[in-house]
Amino acid sequence: MSESATTPTPDVATEVRAARSHVGRRLLRNPTGLAAIIVLTVMILLAIFADVLAPMDPSKANIQDVLAPASDAHPLGADSAGRDVLSRLLFATRFSIAGALWAVLIAAVIGVTSGLLAGYYQKWFESVSVWVVSIIQALPGIVVLLAARAVIGPSIWLIMAVFGVILAPAFYRLTYAAVVGVRNELFVDAARVAGVGDASIIGRHILSVVRAPIIIQAALLAGIGIAVQSGLDFLGLGDTNVPTWGQMLSDAFSRMYQAPILLIWPSLAIALTSISLVLFGNALRDELERAAGKPKKRRRGAAAYVPDASGPAPVTHVEDGDDARSVLLQVDDLVVGYDQPGGGVKQVVNGVSLQVRKGEVHGLIGESGSGKTQTAWSILRLLPDGGRIVGGSVSFDGKDLAHSSENEMVKIRGRRIAYIPQEPMSNLDPSFTIGSQLVEPMTVALRVSRAEARKRALELLARVGIPNPQRTFDSYPHEVSGGMAQRVLIAGAVSCEADLIIADEPTTALDVTVQADILDLLRDLQNDLHVAVLIVTHNFGVVADLCDRVSVMQDGRIVETGPARSIFRDPQHPYTRSLFDAILEDGAARGPLAHSADRNTLPERSAR
Amino acid sequence: MNAEPLLVIDDLVVEYAAKGFGKKPFRALKGVSLDIRPGECVGLVGESGSGKTTLGRAVLGLAPVTEGSVRFKGKDISHLKRRERRALADEIQVVFQDPYSSLNPSLTIEQTLAEPLRVQNVSAADASKRIRGLLDQVGLPSNSADRLPREFSGGQRQRIAIARALALSPQLIVCDEPVSALDLSTQARVLDLFKDIQEETGVAYLFVSHDLAVVRHLSHRVAVMYQGEIVEYGDGGIVTSAPEHPYTQRLLLAAPVPDPVRQEQRRADRRRLLDSQRDMEVQAGVA
The missing domain is CATH 1.10.3720.10 (MetI-like)
Structure with missing residues (x-):
């Protein structure tokens, strides 16, 4: 949410005062x-x-x-x-x-x-x-x-x-x-x-x-x-x-x-x-x-909501050359809305169109509230309560996910489309060992025996750079660090040989040195497995590190899209430019404190 | 300008008692020394668990000091009683990381900002005037005073937290990751606000962050923390661009650059650095 999102108007204060006794x-x-x-x-x-x-x-x-019946006197x-x-x-x-x-x-x-x-x-x-x-x-x-x-x-x-x-x-x-x-x-x-x-x-x-x-x-x-x-x-x-x-x-x-x-x-x-x-x-x-906020359930037979997907078309950068890879995921005019307690629908994604080709890494970048995570969740059809796709289509390998039944989605999630979450710890069940959480999906999705799944899980753990796979396999989630947990989840995401991985801010919760390791791992795995990745992030560094293509989101719309190098070289949309301007990485350092005339106060340098 | 340091931290050790009988306490800070001059911003950078937040909290009197001292204007403030600590409120203030939990959700902005003033027995009329001035100083409309925190975005809340810290015109503000929860463009604006306020009022900052770029932007000097110790301390520009300590070098090269061409270069540099550091460790082990 940008800072100017809640522009105060004179009557807001009175509304707030009135709302204060709202529970009463x-x-x-x-x-x-x-x-x-x-x-x-x-x-x-x-x-x-x-x-x-x-x-x-x-x-x-x-x-x-005594025991008188009802009367005027009593x-x-x-x-x-x-x-x-x-x-x-x-x-x-x-x-x-x-x-x-x-x-x-x-x-x-x-x-x-x-x-x-x-x-x-x-x-x-x-x-x-x-x-x-x-x-x-x-x-x-x-x-x-x-x-x-x-x-x-x-x-x-x-x-x-x-x-x-x-x-x-x-x-x-x-x-x-x-x-x-x-x-x-x-x-x-x-x-x-x-x-x-x-x-x-x-x-x-x-x-x-x-x-x-x-x-x-x-x-x-x-x-x-x-x-x-x-x-x-x-x-x-x-x-x-x-x-x-x-x-x-x-x-x-x-x-x-x-x-x-x-x-x-x-x-x-x-x-x-x-x-x-x-x-x-x-x-x-x-x-x-x-x-605390609980939307009313949508009533059956309620008037159908007409989605509003209008808006300026995104700035599209021309491709560097012909990309022969076929399209794996095609999202067209996607509109995601949340049912409101009052009965209306609040749109959070307003007509998003994007393509992910086979084996490509596509970055979806934006600030909080831009709808980037909502877009990712709606592709997986994992929107929170009250949220739903109200317009547009999501075509994955020729299949329309926006109108698939829940049963069909169960067959696609994890097997065809895998997911890497932002918070690794909260996405591992604390009461099961890491190994069992890796083996279980494989026996179901790949129909392999437990022994075979176990062998594969250990190989994967070694592949994602875990020093002692057997020990991690037998550990519970609380016994490993956040970076290790994220490696485990990445191992899980690639375990079922999915064609597309959706990664939602996969390194945001991690320390910067761990983030660099995880980015290296993601890049290596992607090169080896040729899996397509849709990565949601707010960090231009992560995009620069991993992505072939980028789409910049603002207020539920894509404002600029194209090959990553082209956008970094020459951002066109004013919003993209403002984001680039806000990046501190290349800014000048502030330098030592002025006015301290005394030589002794010049900053000493010590490195232990 | 006074060249005497405002705050001197000397060989500070902070230990937290471990859960369970007879267990060794956890040593969050292992002898940290640092000084801050009036009007200076000292950046404290490190990863989670490095002890940077603990150091900030020790200065604020919110973490138990086991050994060493924290001297503010020459006076040891590491073991103050609650009452003596309260008397420091108009000299040392704080801005926390999370703008959502650092403001009481049930108090209006005016009530939150008036709190430190009321403690100093400022009259209601003066406090009200001061609050309008503070809101103006941090770039919020004056009609914000009657509203509740939930009406504001993260960046605006952080401005309110800054206004609260400024209310008593302190000489030192401990800023604990104040922009980490904010969006990129909001972050840049709030950092500029910190800078403007410092140039206007001459307040000193102890600026804690995990982000080298943020620290570099605002700090005159930078200290790098690793596992409860300061491993490098010096001029901000130098520490954040040509560091000497191996850990700082790793930290610098780990942050991805927002440019695909240069990031490819940095990735290669990082690989090389990690390899050479590993080799050096092996050699040190042999020798």
Whole structure:
């Protein structure tokens, strides 16, 4: 992406400010989230305004009203002691929710604080807290609660405080894991260098990252808190002076045969609240994940997208002479697009045409976002989710790959077209030996026996310059260096005698001395095997080293194409020229620091 | 201009404890010495694992110093307490490699840039004025202040990181591969920005990079690191065009030249160099 890609306009700032609360707003648009928020809001309002809303004192017993049915005086009837059920329900809402929130608050304060401290400072605090947390988690929670009840008596607040301590490890582990993930981020280091104090760093940079998961965890734990608290009260271990849902349930349960309807109200309240809390947590998690970007699936039968492949034709350099080699890969007007959440298609390749002849090395060069990798992936039909070829054709040895079925592609990938990736390590499976990853494809693609494949693999490893093939064959990927891993992948790419190798920035992740070795290897192999190579790169040095032909890409189009020597000698397109101008290789050195008049400060030269 | 060095690194050793009991610690730096004068750019070039990033982090107080010293304006800063270290914030600053993870994604540009100023108790109004000035200095529009990092491209983010480093007008900026993640044309523009800022403000750079061409473009002097040691140190032009040390020679010839004709030549030169170095090693082994 070029620097001028996001040209700021005056209204951008306001858009951004509006978008900042986007998770909150999207949560309200999510039907589950909205329903959960409405139920929870109603519950909280009822709890707050219980005094105002309740028609009478929740504890006032009236012997005449025992188990009274619903009437004007008692809209939901009366319980076994003749107390008004509606009033009790409203006050129970207050105490049940407050009890659960109290437990969650205590758990959050203890868990989040210790998690932040342990994660940020580590050292002894981490060791101690890990021990404490493990001990707490090893204790059976409900037994501890029953024991605590026996010691401290039937106080809802004290019991819930104890429960909060039992819940704290859940917050601790969550926070600790998040902090350890963030503390080595460069922006934390930058803040430290900027002189920001530790408290400020934790508050601003670290807490903001762990905030959302903490809210989700709190919602889930509040649900558990309500259930446990109701359970204790249902068992009759609670404070009888404080009405709660659990006590109402307990009371109703004892009169189940006389007034079964009494069971309904507390059950309904417990169920609605717990379900809403869980759904709220889930909806928030879904929206946070969606914020990371997930395109909607294309609907079947949706209006066909009309690709736009218009644009100026590329500058084409004339061939030095007749090239008798036949065309192996012919790409015409290729358009690649990504389905957008809104329904449209975003084009990333806008009509690319290129040819690769048999035995030729073709370089596809461009800056990030130019569509060079997308072009390579679409030839292999390995575009990420949501991406597809929306126009044009890819003809490989007379076969149209753009319209081949997945089954047909499986037969072509690896056997006819091989692939060398940018990141060698992430393209080797860490749980299998390098040898088995080389042998397996050969037994399938070449239909040779395992012993034969094994022999060939060892030969290939020696051929790609690995000093001890047998040892590398038996190694796991993490036991070899990045340069060795890339040699292994190159061995894999040539193992099945493919006609075309697509190499996507094969040396970008490597050190420059290793890169030179890999370039030498690629050139030698190409000379020996006469395989065609399409190499994607951003480095003109790599192109100069390897390529017969070059195509320069910008904004999803090829702007200039032709024999490499001709383009390097005489670039025509202004964009190609600007790239050449940006190359530092031939620039003048800056020279020693001026103004340092003192002779002693002339740069000393030392070579050890 | 002051000829006294601004920063003197003397026989610096950095060790990281190895995982597991009783294992030998990993020695990332094995006695490194280096000095930087005011207004000078010293390039530090090396491959992955050479210790170049560790050296930058040791200067910043982000890596543990085992032996040796780092002296800034004559004062040893290698074992400072957190509080003393914070006091250095207006003298030594940093620009990191990755412009994506070096800016907090949830803070606006203004909040990010205001952070170092707030620590120095700059008033909100002054800070706001300073931020407009900084954005202007690094070539970003002033309405960038209210936007979030994700609104910006890699090159623009790196400009923001540079603005943050400049906020307190430091005398030394440690630049850890600041252009490695950028595209070719963006890279050239950001390097020019570094140069302009240095000529304007007289700040010194410790410029860490794996790319000899980048280092050559910007550095007055260049140090080459290999396996935790500096193997060659001297005038930038000479070290990057006619190096003496065998490793620097290998490094120089390994980078492909963007010209097919000259690259063919360089490839041949590299083959010859590798062969002759191998021969010398064999002879040394025999002798």
